[in-house]
Amino acid sequence: MANDETDALDTLEREAKEYDKDAEIDRILKAFKLDSYAVLDLQPGVPESDIKIVYRKKSLMIHPDKTKNPQAPEAFDRLKKAQTALLDEKQRQHLDECIADARQLLIRQHKYTVDSEELKTDEFKVEWRKKTVEVLVEAEARRRRQLKARMQEEGREQAKEEAELEERKRKRDHEKEWENTREQRIGSWRDFQKGSKKAEDGKKKKKLKVLG
Numbered sequence: 665m666a667n668d669e670t671d672a673l674d675t676l677e678r679e680a681k682e683y684d685k686d687a688e689i690d691r692i693l694k695a696f697k698l699d700s701y702a703v704l705d706l707q708p709g710v711p712e713s714d715i716k717i718v719y720r721k722k723s724l725m726i727h728p729d730k731t732k733n734p735q736a737p738e739a740f741d742r743l744k745k746a747q748t749a750l751l752d753e754k755q756r757q758h759l760d761e762c763i764a765d766a767r768q769l770l771i772r773q774h775k776y777t778v779d780s781e782e783l784k785t786d787e788f789k790v791e792w793r794k795k796t797v798e799v800l801v802e803a804e805a806r807r808r809r810q811l812k813a814r815m816q817e818e819g820r821e822q823a824k825e826e827a828e829l830e831e832r833k834r835k836r837d838h839e840k841e842w843e844n845t846r847e848q849r850i851g852s853w854r855d856f857q858k859g860s861k862k863a864e865d866g867k868k869k870k871k872l873k874v875l876g
Contacts, residue, residue: 685731688722689739698800700759702793703746708763710752719747763804766795 670872695702704718728736749755770791771778782788
């Protein structure tokens, strides 16, 4: 009887752990992936040590080798990318700036001051998170436009360089061909001169015969 109860408790515990894993995987996949803080469920401004601790805990929890959830690999990948972004100074600075911009936009929109009590409410935090998503989406769209423009410009530059290379090659080939046929042209000119001289000599002989 005791063994049956122990087995039942073990089963319940395993199921509870699987439920927690599934819930965490679902949370990660629903989090806005451009907001690495949201993916790791962290508050902006936390120290690197907290980022590493939370990542380690969550990555062990949802590791694909430790759960049968088919979405575990994707969630694990997002978790890893979020940690990498937050440990990268440039990427984290960009994210922090977007979050700060979102806060300032809301303060101006509602005509708050930096000391307004409304900024401490849960409602403001929810609105702030939504505004952060908007700012991040705009920033990402802008980055993609700039990347596309840069690639197009690089494409034009590459096409220009290729055209210039082709033109130089064409000129080199032309000069080479001209040099290769130089002797032939000289020979043809000499033959032409000889032919002209013979024709002229023939005319002179005919003229002399007529006079004689």
